[in-house]
Amino acid sequence: MRWTRGQTLGHGSSATVSLATASPLSGATVFAVKSAELSKSEFLQREQKIISSLSSPHVVGYKGCDITMENNMTMYNLFMEYVSGGTLADATSGCGGRLDESLIGYYAQHIVQGLDYLHSQGLVHCDIKGRNILISEDDGAKIADFGCAKWVERRVEEDKVVAIGGTPMYMAPEVARGEEQGFPCDIWAIGCTIIEMATGGAPWPKVADPVTVLYQIAYSDELPEFPSFLSEQAKDFLDKCLRRCPKERWTASQLLKHPFLEGSNSGVKSIPDSASNFSPTSILDQGFWNSLEESESLSSPVDTQRKNPAADRIRRLSSLSEVPSWTWDENWITIRENNSEDNNVIMNAVEFEAYMICGSATVSISNGAEELESTFGTEELLNFSDSNVNSRSGNSIGFFNGRKRCVALSNLNFVRDKEKSFLPSISSF
Numbered sequence: 320m321r322w323t324r325g326q327t328l329g330h331g332s333s334a335t336v337s338l339a340t341a342s343p344l345s346g347a348t349v350f351a352v353k354s355a356e357l358s359k360s361e362f363l364q365r366e367q368k369i370i371s372s373l374s375s376p377h378v379v380g381y382k383g384c385d386i387t388m389e390n391n392m393t394m395y396n397l398f399m400e401y402v403s404g405g406t407l408a409d410a411t412s413g414c415g416g417r418l419d420e421s422l423i424g425y426y427a428q429h430i431v432q433g434l435d436y437l438h439s440q441g442l443v444h445c446d447i448k449g450r451n452i453l454i455s456e457d458d459g460a461k462i463a464d465f466g467c468a469k470w471v472e473r474r475v476e477e478d479k480v481v482a483i484g485g486t487p488m489y490m491a492p493e494v495a496r497g498e499e500q501g502f503p504c505d506i507w508a509i510g511c512t513i514i515e516m517a518t519g520g521a522p523w524p525k526v527a528d529p530v531t532v533l534y535q536i537a538y539s540d541e542l543p544e545f546p547s548f549l550s551e552q553a554k555d556f557l558d559k560c561l562r563r564c565p566k567e568r569w570t571a572s573q574l575l576k577h578p579f580l581e582g583s584n585s586g587v588k589s590i591p592d593s594a595s596n597f598s599p600t601s602i603l604d605q606g607f608w609n610s611l612e613e614s615e616s617l618s619s620p621v622d623t624q625r626k627n628p629a630a631d632r633i634r635r636l637s638s639l640s641e642v643p644s645w646t647w648d649e650n651w652i653t654i655r656e657n658n659s660e661d662n663n664v665i666m667n668a669v670e671f672e673a674y675m676i677c678g679s680a681t682v683s684i685s686n687g688a689e690e691l692e693s694t695f696g697t698e699e700l701l702n703f704s705d706s707n708v709n710s711r712s713g714n715s716i717g718f719f720n721g722r723k724r725c726v727a728l729s730n731l732n733f734v735r736d737k738e739k740s741f742l743p744s745i746s747s748f
């Protein structure tokens with residue numbers, strides 16, 4: 320099929336989504352194309368395998384895939400139906416940050432229908448949130464972004480590379496503890512998304528930093544606060560989603576029979592004007608991290624430490640005094656670059672320690688001539704020290720875990736001229 324790339328619709332951590340048109344010969348149609356460089360498209364190809372097997376009015380539709388050469392780069396492209404109404408997060412902010420309860424019920428019904436379908440296929444979405452729900456004039460809400468999704472039963476080869484993932488604010492307790500990520504985690508995330516639709520904010524608004532949020536979700540007895548202005552029916556629905564014990568959460572098919580959804584068949588179809596994106600994105604979102612601050616909101620850090628020394632470790636590693644300036648491309652975060660001979664920063668050695676909350680990461684350090692790589696996994700502490708990184712130019716350090724999710728990395732030290740200078744680290748991607 321011949322097609323032309325149009326305007327950019329959105330950027331994610333792993334790919335860029337653009338509008339596209341097929342040439343009249345191929346049947347003039349408009350669709351969306353999600354693209355990544357072929358060499359970095361492992362997760363996009365995985366997403367293609369998943370969405371090509373799905374068909375539901377409440378799941379974004381698959382239209383094909385191809386490989387193209389653009390600006391000397393080989394691109395992998397995944398074609399999807401174009402959903403014109405923006406994301407649910409845009410819709411919420413376009414309505415002043417709070418959707419009407421009938422509209423919340425209307426969209427919630429579609430999300431639950433979409434999830435009921437996915438779960439019946441044995442698929443867990445793992446990243447339900449306002450930014451991953453698209454709004455269509457005809458079908459209402461559609462679930463998108465299957466980059467974190469996983470088959471529950473099937474042990475397919477590629478699933479080995481998909482670690483526990485998602486967005487911390489929306490993570491269920493068992494996921495935050497790194498125990499399991501099954502169907503009930505999507506149900507918890509529906510509860511969080513309803514709070515997002517009702518308040519325009521995150522389910523844990525008092526805690527800004529993702530590491531503290533993960534603690535709170537994982538080890539406290541707390542639940543996100545239910546918006547007081549919601550009806551008793553809506554609160555009861557939230558109660559069925561937001562149970563800390565996954566076994567106590569209702570299933571998607573049970574939720575479809577809940578009066579809150581049964582009463583929302585009124586056919587609300589007005590799509591509010593979209594405004595700016597504000598919904599917390601994956602752990603990569605710069606704004607999310609810019610608000611990092613050491614929070615004292617953990618009810619009992621001592622208890623947590625006793626139960627879990629790893630938790631203490633994360634807590635200690637997460638204390639930052641200032642936010643580093645970094646840039647990233649599709650799959651890399653470059654922490655510090657030294658590309659110019661004139662640059663004052665001369666790295667004579669590099670040392671850091673990094674701690675993974677979930678998943679795994681490859682750390683690569685380049686001195687311009689060679690790359691040194693090291694991979695580490697969930698709850699592993701990586702100590703890296705190399706005195707051979709001494710080039711005056713081309714030094715960079717990158718952290719890569721394919722989709723850059725749920726990683727805490729800390730205490731990054733560059734040693735300049737034998738004097739240690741503390742670069743306060745990363746806690747993310």
Ligand SMILES: Nc1ncnc2c1ncn2[C@@H]1O[C@H](COP(=O)(O)OP(=O)(O)OP(=O)(O)O)[C@@H](O)[C@H]1O
Pocket residue numbers: 328329330331332333334335336351353379399400401402403405406450451453463464465466600601
């Ligand atoms: N089919 C579509 N139609 C219209 N817009 C879309 C479509 N798919 C994605 N978008 C837009 O592109 C953005 C990024 O898409 P998507 O979430 O799939 O990318 P991602 O790289 O997986 O992002 P993330 O980092 O959140 O995982 C969406 O938030 C949305 O604004």
